[in-house]
Each structure stands twice: as structure tokens, then as C-alpha cells.
Amino acid sequence: MYIDAFLGDLLGAFIEWGFLMAFLFNLAVNINKTDSRVLVLSFIMMISYFISGFVKLSIYSYLNWFYFDLLTIAVVLYWMYCAKVANFFGTTYILLGLILNSILMLSIYIDIFIYENKSEWFLWTLYSFGVNTIDVIMILVLLFNKDFLKLHHVVGRIFSNEKVKSFG
Numbered sequence: 001m002y003i004d005a006f007l008g009d010l011l012g013a014f015i016e017w018g019f020l021m022a023f024l025f026n027l028a029v030n031i032n033k034t035d036s037r038v039l040v041l042s043f044i045m046m047i048s049y050f051i052s053g054f055v056k057l058s059i060y061s062y063l064n065w066f067y068f069d070l071l072t073i074a075v076v077l078y079w080m081y082c083a084k085v086a087n088f089f090g091t092t093y094i095l096l097g098l099i100l101n102s103i104l105m106l107s108i109y110i111d112i113f114i115y116e117n118k119s120e121w122f123l124w125t126l127y128s129f130g131v132n133t134i135d136v137i138m139i140l141v142l143l144f145n146k147d148f149l150k151l152h153h154v155v156g157r158i159f160s161n162e163k164v165k166s167f168g
Contacts, residue, residue, distance in 0.1 A: 022142035062109035069102035093141040
């Protein structure tokens with residue numbers, strides 16, 4: 001159990017470091033550009049992941065992360081609305097990633113603390129693999145601003161080209 005907690009803390013620190021590096025990279029690359037969408041988005045993600053490490057909205061860590069994911073989704077949507085930012089690669093991946101992460105966080109919270117399940121099963125593996133993979137994908141999208149999984153293209157097809165425009 002101690003090794004699992006240590007590896008979890010190590011992965012959490014790596015993900016926080018990844019969002020910090022994505023922000024610093026975008027700060028350096030976009031310092032003289034007028035399009036600062038990726039920079040602002042990476043700043044929001046860095047702040048969210050950093051603050052969630054020490055601000056507790058719940059005594060349960062899974063519920064705390066769930067609340068921070070919802071709060072971050074709200075902040076990103078508010079920023080997009082107020083700044084009149086059209087959907088681009090970064091927002092598509094960040095919003096979908098945060099939604100999937102929040103579903104996984106809530107699911108694992110319900111399984112462990114509501115149903116009081118103590119036996120490892122498929123959901124625990126899906127949670128561990130899913131959350132970390134999604135976080136790494138979000139970091140990579142903030143670094144490269146590319147639609148490498150074609151999610152933005154699929155979202156554009158689903159919601160028609162008038163609602164989702166690609167600027168990236």
C-alpha cells in the first residue's frame with residue numbers, strides 16, 4: 001500500500017510538472033504573438049492542477065479532484081465566453097479530458113466511499129490508466145497544439161462546422 005501511495009504521489013507531481021512546463025513553453029513561444037489562446041489555456045490548467053494539490057474542497061481526494069475538474073471546466077468555458085474565444089484544438093482536448101477525468105473521479109469515489117468496495121476490480125485499473133493517460137494527452141496538446149487523435153475533427157463533425165471552428 002505504501003508503494004502505491006508513493007507512485008501515486010510521484011505521478012501526481014509529474015502531471016503537475018507537465019502542466020507547468022506546458023505553460024512555461026507556451027509563455028516562451030507565444031511571448032510576441034497576438035494569439036495567446038494556448039498560453040491562457042495552459043495557465044488555467046497549471047493553476048488548477050497546482051492549487052488542487054493543497055486546497056481541499058473535500059476531505060476525500062477523489063471528490064476534491066472531481067470538484068477541481070468541474071471548476072476548471074467552468075473557468076475555461078467562462079474564459080471562452082468572455083474573451084469570445086472560438087473552440088480550438090486545446091479547448092476540445094482540455095474540456096473532453098476534464099469531463100472524462102471528472103467522470104472517472106466520481107466513479108472511483110462512489111465505488112470506494114459510497115459502496116465501500118475494498119477489492120480491486122476493472123474500474124480501478126480503468127481509473128489509474130485513464131486519468132494519467134488523459135492528463136498526458138492534455139499536456140501534449142498544450143505543448144504541440146495539434147489534433148493528433150482527431151478529436152477536434154470529430155467534435156467539428158458532430159456539432160457542424162458553424163459551431164466548432166478550427167483556428168489551430
